[in-house]
Amino acid sequence: MNTPLSVEFDVERRRAQVVYEAQPSFEEWQAAIEAILQDARFQSDFGILLDRSGIYSPASSAYMLRLVNFVDRNSKGNDVRWAIVTSDPASFGMGRMAEQLAQTGAIRTFKDRLAAELWLCGKGSSGSDGDAGILTD
Numbered sequence: 001m002n003t004p005l006s007v008e009f010d011v012e013r014r015r016a017q018v019v020y021e022a023q024p025s026f027e028e029w030q031a032a033i034e035a036i037l038q039d040a041r042f043q044s045d046f047g048i049l050l051d052r053s054g055i056y057s058p059a060s061s062a063y064m065l066r067l068v069n070f071v072d073r074n075s076k077g078n079d080v081r082w083a084i085v086t087s088d089p090a091s092f093g094m095g096r097m098a099e100q101l102a103q104t105g106a107i108r109t110f111k112d113r114l115a116a117e118l119w120l121c122g123k124g125s126s127g128s129d130g131d132a133g134i135l136t137d
Contacts, residue, residue, distance in 0.1 A: 005032045009039070015047040015120050020055045026066050037074060044078035047120030051085045051113065058090040061097065068098050071105035082107045083116035 004024040008017045016036045024032070036042055059067070071082055082105055084095040095109025110116040 004028060007032055007036060009041045011041055013121060014043065014045060015049055016042060017049045017051060019051045023055055023059060026063055030070060047081040047083060049083050049116060049120060052091055053085050053087045053113065056088050058094040064094050064098050068101045071107060072103045075105035081120050083120050084109045085113045085116045086111060
């Protein structure tokens with residue numbers, strides 16, 4: 001069975017990487033993230049990199065609302081950062097919407113994977129102006 005998501009742990013860099021092969025259903029996404037959060041390698045100060053750079057169409061706004069609600073519910077009491085890497089303007093816009101709606105979760109959207117990785121490890125900008133840490137063409 002093919003899965004739309006692949007997950008890798010990078011314990012040294014203190015993050016889990018989720019690479020999208022296709023747009024998953026929300027239930028598939030939630031199951032993958034719950035497995036990460038319950039994995040013995042995962043620590044409360046890890047970052048989660050959601051690499052959508054291979055997907056060229058956005059998730060729906062309803063999907064993103066569910067994602068934000070999940071992140072907020074699972075961010076209480078820990079320092080998890082969530083970086084979304086996108087490749088198209090519409091997906092970037094959906095990620096920006098997620099940033100704005102998040103109440104407790106630290107979500108940032110990037111067009112560049114390196115900028116996302118730096119932000120996850122605390123070396124990128126805090127994103128206080130909304131675009132900080134985001135590299136554009």
